[in-house]
Amino acid sequence: MKSSSKQRLRGFTLIELIITLVILGILSVTAVPKFLGSSTEDAYSYRDSALNALRTVQLRAMQNTALRSCHKLYITPTLIAPPTPDTCTGSADANNSEHLVVQINTQRSDITFNALDSNANTFTEISFDPLGRADQNCASQCKIDIGLAAICISGEGLIYACP
Incomplete structure (x- = not known):
């Protein structure tokens, strides 16, 4: 007994597969990190802010542009900040108005x-x-570790991002 009807096997065409892969690639690059959170991006962001604060304080010390002679930053596990303005004692002032405060959002x-x-x-x-x-x-x-990023300070005073 011969069957006169032929069964056709259908699948995806090459164009359909390529378009699907392109869409999945775009989603994986843009959307997935936003949902999963990226501690690497956070670490680099905090590193860059801390580099800015360290270099600013170092330049003030070298140029002595500040009215005070205190060129210091305090470092705690969640904060890098100078002391209260016009003093060189106490501890880190998270409300310092000199824009040198780097504070980690511990909830995030x-x-x-x-x-x-x-x-x-x-x-x-x-x-x-x-x-x-x-x-x-x-x-x-010297080295300041910040998650997956770090800041190095050489003996001569060079401040740079290091692995």
Whole structure:
């Protein structure tokens, strides 16, 4: 017995597969990181802000443009900030008006600041001399870890993003 009707197997055409892959690629690049959150992006953002604060304080120390002689930043696990304006004592002032405050949003991120000197000892404040060198033991390098990013400070005072 012969069947006179032929069954046709249908599948996707090459064009349909390519269009589907392109749409999935666009979604994976744009939408997925927004839903999952990206601690890497947060780390780089906090690193860039902290780099700005450190370099500003260092330049003020080198140029002595500030009216006070205090060129210091305090470093806690969730905050990098100068002391209260016009003083060089106390602790970090999160309400400092000099735009040098870098504060981690702990409700949104699990990133913390961790500052280590050349001997791998933790430090909580850093200041700079008139030559731009850090007052910490940064003979070879000090490092401030920020999640997956980091800031390095060389013995000569070079402040840069490091791995």
